[in-house]
Amino acid sequence: MAYVIGPACIEELAGSCVDACPVDCIYEGARRRYIQPTECIECGACVPVCPVHAITNGPNAQPEWAEDNEQFFLTVLPGRSEPLGSPGGASSVGTVGADTELTACTPATPNDPE
Amino acid sequence: MTITETPMIDADVLIIGAGPSGLFASYYAGLRGLSVVLLDSLAEAGGQLMALYPDKPIYDVAGLPEITGSALVASLLTQAELARPTWILGEQSVELIKLEDGDACTGPPRRHVVVTDKGRRIQAGGVIIAAGVGSFRPRALAAADPYIDRGVQYTVCDIASYQDVDVVIVGGGDSAVDWANMLCPVARSVTLIHRRRALTAHAMSVKQLQQSNARVLMDSEVVAAHGSEWLEGITVRTGANHETVKTQALIPALGHVANLGPLMTWGLAVEGRQIVVDTTMATSIPGVFAIGDVTGYPGKVRIMAVGFGEAATAVNNLAAQLYPGQPVFPGHSTELMGPGTALSEAHQPPAREG
Numbered sequence: 001m002a003y004v005i006g007p008a009c010i011e012e013l014a015g016s017c018v019d020a021c022p023v024d025c026i027y028e029g030a031r032r033r034y035i036q037p038t039e040c041i042e043c044g045a046c047v048p049v050c051p052v053h054a055i056t057n058g059p060n061a062q063p064e065w066a067e068d069n070e071q072f073f074l075t076v077l078p079g080r081s082e083p084l085g086s087p088g089g090a091s092s093v094g095t096v097g098a099d100t101e102l103t104a105c106t107p108a109t110p111n112d113p114e
Numbered sequence: 115m116t117i118t119e120t121p122m123i124d125a126d127v128l129i130i131g132a133g134p135s136g137l138f139a140s141y142y143a144g145l146r147g148l149s150v151v152l153l154d155s156l157a158e159a160g161g162q163l164m165a166l167y168p169d170k171p172i173y174d175v176a177g178l179p180e181i182t183g184s185a186l187v188a189s190l191l192t193q194a195e196l197a198r199p200t201w202i203l204g205e206q207s208v209e210l211i212k213l214e215d216g217d218a219c220t221g222p223p224r225r226h227v228v229v230t231d232k233g234r235r236i237q238a239g240g241v242i243i244a245a246g247v248g249s250f251r252p253r254a255l256a257a258a259d260p261y262i263d264r265g266v267q268y269t270v271c272d273i274a275s276y277q278d279v280d281v282v283i284v285g286g287g288d289s290a291v292d293w294a295n296m297l298c299p300v301a302r303s304v305t306l307i308h309r310r311r312a313l314t315a316h317a318m319s320v321k322q323l324q325q326s327n328a329r330v331l332m333d334s335e336v337v338a339a340h341g342s343e344w345l346e347g348i349t350v351r352t353g354a355n356h357e358t359v360k361t362q363a364l365i366p367a368l369g370h371v372a373n374l375g376p377l378m379t380w381g382l383a384v385e386g387r388q389i390v391v392d393t394t395m396a397t398s399i400p401g402v403f404a405i406g407d408v409t410g411y412p413g414k415v416r417i418m419a420v421g422f423g424e425a426a427t428a429v430n431n432l433a434a435q436l437y438p439g440q441p442v443f444p445g446h447s448t449e450l451m452g453p454g455t456a457l458s459e460a461h462q463p464p465a466r467e468g
Contacts, residue, residue, distance in 0.1 A: 014311070019285070020369055039387070043166060
């Protein structure tokens with residue numbers, strides 16, 4: 001199952017995961033990053049590099065956020081006319097600059113970076 | 115073999131990708147009496163196991179409660195070698211040419227020719243694509259492009275050659291930090307540039323770097339490279355500031371990118387990054403099968419254990435196609451092979467074809 005970025009990323013946006021991902025499937029919203037579930041190859045390279053431990057494997061650990069990751073690509077985000085879908089690479093899209101409803105209304109978790 | 119003109123290689127089956135699934139497919143093809151060519155874009159067999167995690171323990175291979183990636187590859191190689199495959203390493207398949215029916219002579223028909231990026235042609239009765247997530251290449255640093263092999267290098271050469279050199283390493287992961295630590299005692303200067311605000315290498319390595327004489331620039335990006343014949347310096351941007359750093363050796367260590375590349379232009383039915391297969395592992399092109407992480411179907415689980423099963427399914431169905439009248443079921447290996455067959459064949463490192 002695809003990896004999932006959870007709420008610890010909100011207003012963190014460190015981006016180490018983007019550097020580690022071999023398939024460029026981690027997209028940047030306004031307040032956090034999202035993994036495109038059909039583009040993720042489940043290699044796990046992003047997990048150890050996240051400074052706030054936001055990334056987990058599969059939907060079970062953070063079901064609500066797995067759904068949220070998916071919705072980022074399936075719904076029409078504010079300011080856009082169609083869903084992102086599967087663009088096939090985050091660098092071709094750049095910063096999306098919008099978030100899902102859940103992410104937009106979730107406060108940042110007070111992080112304790114290592 | 116001399117390569118004045120590119121030789122045509124011929125086999126019953128061409129396996130594209132020498133990761134775990136491709137290696138096991140080689141063994142199985144041998145069991146079915148098929149001749150095998152194994153092709154991989156990397157210079158070393160083992161696929162992701164070797165490229166991404168050779169030292170990590172793996173727990174989900176049947177019968178092996180715990181084994182490291184490299185130990186598993188060594189065993190898979192010993193097993194794959196039983197088929198006496200012809201190895202072609204460091205070449206990528208770029209083109210699939212379908213042959214007309216009737217190219218059959220005495221043995222099984224030859225239905226395909228695959229052409230590699232080096233222009234080599236491989237003729238085969240069947241093709242098994244075990245390409246995983248694609249070929250791995252170092253992630254490119256665009257600003258460094260003009261000076262590739264003229265100061266820009268994606269791997270570290272002989273350490274001693276960096277004496278009297280100002281080295282710049284770009285990246286914040288294990289490779290970047292390890293290389294910086296390695297070059298510090300030798301090079302005239304070492305600068306590490308990372309575009310994020312934290313290094314992601316092992317804590318011990320980061321500590322060593324902080325205690326060294328290396329200069330570390332965080333939140334910084336290489337935006338340009340300069341020099342006449344050879345690289346002489348780079349421009350680094352940190353926020354709104356631009357700075358010129360003198361360097362004769364720029365080493366981008368930005369990890370790897372995987373790309374299925376030309377495979378996706380062969381006209382195979384694909385969904386996302388996966389090749390669509392039926393229950394025999396056949397793709398939409400007759401005689402072309404796919405196995406392992408590259409395949410997709412409802413309920414697919416992308417783990418090695420599944421790839422091994424798919425390898426056996428593909429090879430046995432292909433064998434029955436190539437030799438009409440032969441059953442899909444291979445018989446039991448205990449009856450087909452003599453005792454000690456695998457153990458008596460100490461693994462020899464694959465010899466490069468050509």
